[in-house]
Amino acid sequence: MKEPKIEYVKKSKLYPAFGYANQIPPKISIRDDLPKIVKKFILEHEKYHIRDWQRLKKQNKKYNWVWGEIKANLYGAVKHPFGFFLCLIMSLQPYRLKLYFTRFKQGK
Ligand SMILES: [Zn+2]
Numbered sequence: 001m002k003e004p005k006i007e008y009v010k011k012s013k014l015y016p017a018f019g020y021a022n023q024i025p026p027k028i029s030i031r032d033d034l035p036k037i038v039k040k041f042i043l044e045h046e047k048y049h050i051r052d053w054q055r056l057k058k059q060n061k062k063y064n065w066v067w068g069e070i071k072a073n074l075y076g077a078v079k080h081p082f083g084f085f086l087c088l089i090m091s092l093q094p095y096r097l098k099l100y101f102t103r104f105k106q107g108k
Contacts, residue, residue, distance in 0.1 A: 016031060
């Protein structure tokens with residue numbers, strides 16, 4: 001895949017999200033206030049999203065975001081288990097759960 005551009009940004013730019021992947025052009029944004037190990041995990045997670053999107057586009061398949069998140073989390077967890085674990089703990093907060101709930105309702 002075309003290597004994505006990676007940028008570390010202020011918390012306020014992405015909050016309540018930890019990271020963001022842009023499909024075209026491929027670019028990954030990660031919050032710079034997160035613990036280093038969490039940033040490493042997020043980077044692998046977002047990289048996976050971009051590869052996943054590119055592959056599905058080639059195969060002309062539809063993207064399912066819930067399944068996409070599961071795959072990206074598993075992929076990141078294999079690379080950085082502790083980062084995943086810490087990210088999980090940090091995600092069990094009302095504002096994070098609200099984000100997932102909103103995304104679930106919007107279906108993306
Ligand atoms: Zn994701």
